[in-house]
Amino acid sequence: MAKVLLTGATGFVGSSLLKTLKEIESFQVVMAIRKTRVAVDSSTFVVGDIDGATDFSTALTDVDVVIHCAARAHVMCDDVADPLDEYRRVNVAGTLNLAQQAAKCGVKRFIFISSIKVNGESTTNSPIFSASSLPAPLDPYGQSKAEAEQALLELSQETKMEVVIIRPPLVYGPAVKANFASLFNIVSRGIPFPFACICNNKRSLVSVTNLVDLIITCIDHPKAANQIFLVSDDHDISTSEMVREMATALEKPTWQIPVPLWCYTLAGKLFSKSDIVDRLTGSLQVDITHTKETLGWTPKETLQEGFKKTAVAFIKSKSSR
Incomplete structure (x- = not known):
C-alpha cells in the first residue's frame, strides 16, 4: 500500500482527488492543510501557511508520494502590493521547501499540479501548446508556476526523488466556481449571449474527473517519472459551442446574438x-499526444459527460439554497 500526502485537499481539485483516492484500497492518504476547516484526525496535519518556512516533517513520515495541489491561485484583480512576490512566496518557495523536505524523508515521487499558464495565455495564430513547448508565462501566477517547475526539475537531478508535472487548462466540474459557474448561471436563466460570432476559436478544457484520473495514473506509472504532462478532455470547443453545450447539459434553450x-x-x-476580450474570443489549445502515448492514458469522461455532471450539481445546489 502506497502512502500519499496530499496538499490542497480542501480545494476544488484536491477535494475531488481526496474522495477518489479514499475509494482505492491500495492507497493510504494523509493530508496537509493550512487551517482546521475539516475534522482533524490521524490522517490530517495542520501545517499553517505554506511558504519557505513551513514544517512538513510530521506529515511526511513514511510517505511514498506527495501530490502538491496547494497553491496561491490565479487572482484576476489582485490587490496586494507586489503580486509576483506573493505568488513566489507560496508557489515557488513553498513548493520547493516541501519538495526538499520530501526528498530528505525518502519520498519516491513528487507530483506537482502546475498550470497551462506556464506555456502562455493564448494559441491564437500560434502553435498549439505541447509538452515540448518552451515556457512563456505572461502573468505573475504563470511565472511563479514556471519557476516552481524549474526548481523541482533541478531538485530531481540532485536527489533520488522523481518529479511529475501536470499542466491543466481551465478545470471544471461539480462545485466549480468563478467564471465557469457564472456562465452556467446565466445559461440556466435563458439570458441571450452575444457569442454567435465567436465560433472559430478553440479552447481546451479538462473535467476534474479526467484531471484526477491522470493524477492517480501518475502516482505509480513507471514512465511518468520526471515528465511534464499536458491534460485536457481531448475535445476543443469554441466559446459559442461551450455555451450550447452548457445549455444542452442544463436542458435549457439558448439564444446567441451575432x-x-x-x-x-x-x-x-x-x-x-x-x-479579457482575448480570453473570450481567442484560442488556447493543448496537445495531449505526449500524455496519451507515454502513459497509455485517455480521458475517461467526455466533455458532454463532464458538462452534464456539472449541470446536475449546479441544479442541485440551486434547489438547496
Missing part, C-alpha cells in the same frame, strides 16, 4: 480590457 468580433476588440481597447 455581435461581430470587431466590436469586442474595440470595446477591449476602449475600456482597457483587451486581455
Whole structure:
C-alpha cells in the first residue's frame, strides 16, 4: 500500500482527488492543510501557511508520494502590493521547501499540479501548446508556476526523488466556481449571449474527473517519472459551442446574438480590457499526444459527460439554497 500526502485537499481539485483516492484500497492518504476547516484526525496535519518556512516533517513520515495541489491561485484583480512576490512566496518557495523536505524523508515521487499558464495565455495564430513547448508565462501566477517547475526539475537531478508535472487548462466540474459557474448561471436563466460570432476559436478544457484520473495514473506509472504532462478532455470547443453545450447539459434553450468580433476588440481597447476580450474570443489549445502515448492514458469522461455532471450539481445546489 502506497502512502500519499496530499496538499490542497480542501480545494476544488484536491477535494475531488481526496474522495477518489479514499475509494482505492491500495492507497493510504494523509493530508496537509493550512487551517482546521475539516475534522482533524490521524490522517490530517495542520501545517499553517505554506511558504519557505513551513514544517512538513510530521506529515511526511513514511510517505511514498506527495501530490502538491496547494497553491496561491490565479487572482484576476489582485490587490496586494507586489503580486509576483506573493505568488513566489507560496508557489515557488513553498513548493520547493516541501519538495526538499520530501526528498530528505525518502519520498519516491513528487507530483506537482502546475498550470497551462506556464506555456502562455493564448494559441491564437500560434502553435498549439505541447509538452515540448518552451515556457512563456505572461502573468505573475504563470511565472511563479514556471519557476516552481524549474526548481523541482533541478531538485530531481540532485536527489533520488522523481518529479511529475501536470499542466491543466481551465478545470471544471461539480462545485466549480468563478467564471465557469457564472456562465452556467446565466445559461440556466435563458439570458441571450452575444457569442454567435465567436465560433472559430478553440479552447481546451479538462473535467476534474479526467484531471484526477491522470493524477492517480501518475502516482505509480513507471514512465511518468520526471515528465511534464499536458491534460485536457481531448475535445476543443469554441466559446459559442461551450455555451450550447452548457445549455444542452442544463436542458435549457439558448439564444446567441451575432455581435461581430470587431466590436469586442474595440470595446477591449476602449475600456482597457483587451486581455479579457482575448480570453473570450481567442484560442488556447493543448496537445495531449505526449500524455496519451507515454502513459497509455485517455480521458475517461467526455466533455458532454463532464458538462452534464456539472449541470446536475449546479441544479442541485440551486434547489438547496
